[in-house]
Amino acid sequence: MDIFTEDYAKQQDEQDPLRRFRDSFVIPTKSDLARKTLAPSTSHEAGQDEQSIYLCGNSLGLQPTLTRKYMQQYLDTWASKGVYGHFKEIEDSNLAPWLHVDDDVVEDMAKVVGALPSEVAVMQTLTANLHLMLASFYRPTQKRYKIILEGKAFPSDHYAVESHIRHHDLVPADAMVLIEPESPASPILSTHYIMSIIDKHAEETALLLLPGVQFYTGQLFDMVTITAYAKMKGIVVGWDLAHAVGNAAMELHDWDVDFAVWCTYKYLNCGPGSIGGAFVHERHGKVKETEGDNGQSKLEYRPRLSGWWGSSKSSRFAMDNHFNPIPGAAGFQLSNPSVADTTALRASLDIFKQTDMAELRQKSIRITKYLEKLLDRVAGEQEQCFTIITPRNPDERGAQLSVALKPGMLDSVMESLEEAGVVVDERRPDVIRVAPAPLYNTFHDVFLFAKHFQHACAKAIEGKGAQGQSVMGDGGREDRGWSEIK
Ligand SMILES: Cc1ncc(COP(=O)(O)O)c(C=O)c1O
Structure with missing residues (x-):
């Protein structure tokens, strides 16, 4: 199948053994991101919403759905048990004392x-x-x-x-x-x-x-x-x-x-x-416990800056001021x-404990390679726009590709991406960092990113008066594969 089509991306997602984890995260919607309030102002707004394309786990990872549940348990423990929360096992909580x-x-x-x-x-x-x-x-x-x-x-x-x-x-x-x-x-x-x-x-x-x-x-x-x-x-x-x-x-x-x-x-x-x-x-x-010059036992350990939480649990509350790491x-x-x-x-x-780093890394390598191929395709069509500065060898990179834009394009590209509900981050003067996190990102996210990025580059080039036109017609907002668009 042609890798530059949306169908290919969706097929990859269907075959992804980690796809179940996406539902374990809260993915901000496009209007969540655009709104200046936390809550949607109308139920219509809340209902009609598309998920954003969030490729920014290198900066701030998304919220696991479990976080809210566990935080509520923590707050309830604090509210209902006060200081006993330090010591008491709570039967209906997932959290330790x-x-x-x-x-x-x-x-x-x-x-x-x-x-x-x-x-x-x-x-x-x-x-x-x-x-x-x-x-x-x-x-x-x-x-x-x-x-x-x-x-x-x-x-x-x-x-x-x-x-x-x-x-x-x-x-x-x-x-x-x-x-x-x-x-x-x-x-x-x-x-x-x-x-x-x-x-x-x-x-x-x-x-x-x-x-x-x-x-x-x-x-x-x-x-x-x-x-x-x-x-x-x-x-x-x-x-x-x-x-x-x-x-x-x-x-x-x-x-x-x-x-x-x-x-x-x-x-x-x-x-x-x-x-x-x-x-x-x-x-x-x-x-190590050794005998000191005066015949009394003394502790030998690596020098460090110390605090009470580093001292032995058994004597932590003895308040005897003997640091016993x-x-x-x-x-x-x-x-x-x-x-x-x-x-x-x-x-x-x-x-994380439902998978392991080897499995995550396998997906990470595949999805990052996919991102690289799509970016290379965009670069082929938008020659003046950018180069990838991250190593090409998958063994020499993680989930992130850093893209160095030609001088003066960053603001325009970031603005277009934001308008399209795409979240990546920038490092001035010219770099954007794009990171498909294997736990929650999909191949479809990457496909949509590349489409919007191509449009963003074309728009930035137009804005600079340089040559180069978007090959994506209306700017890639339509849900068509690249092969069909070209
Ligand atoms: C590579 C690196 N080192 C250090 C830091 C600083 O981290 P912190 O503010 O949590 O100390 C960051 C923050 O993003 C980082 O990316």
Whole structure:
């Protein structure tokens, strides 16, 4: 069947083993998005509504239907039990007593990143966790004091690293090694090139921090090879998994990663600013009881910034001011976690645990390839419009394709897409990021996106007075396949 037809997209959806999950999410309708109120003003408006084409899970994942149910249970528990909510099992609730909400999600969270449950903590937010990890893992010496990171790291990572360097009275210009692209023609950092930078600074480098998936280009780094290589050179390795978690299949434990941090509002669908996650390899989470000089027992553990929630559960409420870290990542926790956040994570993981990352990744590769083929077709017809900057090799990318528009087109393209009820996001000056999330996006979503995108490009080119006409007649709003339109 011709892949550029709507029928092909629908057929792919019928054969999709994950298609059942779409109904587990609330897909905003087109008028939901356009309206300035939460509720529809008329029942007519509510009834007549088409689902939007939401390809923005790389920024904010959609709401699972379970989230509202679990949130209501949390609110009802708080309302009806007050402080007893911390301790009491509630028979008609899916949620654990609040004292254990973090433990309750850890096992399922660990599966998503390929870790032992004891290696994962659900806590704070990504940047806060990065600070906590740097406080523990960045121990500069006179010889080894540099941190290697990308020149185009997400700003929060850059700031966090810079602040730790200053905190140790070191100079960022000397101690921060920024990996810039080999050539201005491509922002992609090849593994080989990253390894050459590691080689260049190996002797003086204390720590390497990279993203699992790069937020701007969508590049999926070869975490296995890079981790092994840097560790062989005596460098501590940390990963920012903001765009990788729930997107790429990972085996953090087996890969011997030292630490990793992530957020849960992108492919994990837990809502804006929701709780973060941290991985600490089991090697680093050990707590050993030894005999001190005075014959009294003392605890040996990795230095860290500590809080009461990281201290042993049995003595947490003893208020004796003896920090007794929980072995593993849990010993890095600071505060009692937000129950609203962990409730959203419980809802999300109740979906993830019905599948696994291998199955999600299989669909992700297929649907992203499909998006790529359609975009290539549009590019063939709208030559002046854009190029895909994400690697073409599916092993080197997740669910996101980043499209660099020709200068000056971004506003017009985004406006047309918004009018058509298509949600993607932009990174100025010229990039839009399009992410088919395998849990809830369909091949049909991708087909409709490509149609609207072709129209948006044609309109932007017309607006600029450049050559090139839309080949889609009325702008692709009709429900016809491309083959029929051409
Ligand atoms: C790659 C990356 N790192 C760090 C962050 C910062 O996350 P947070 O605001 O949750 O600390 C983000 C946010 O989108 C991100 O994309």
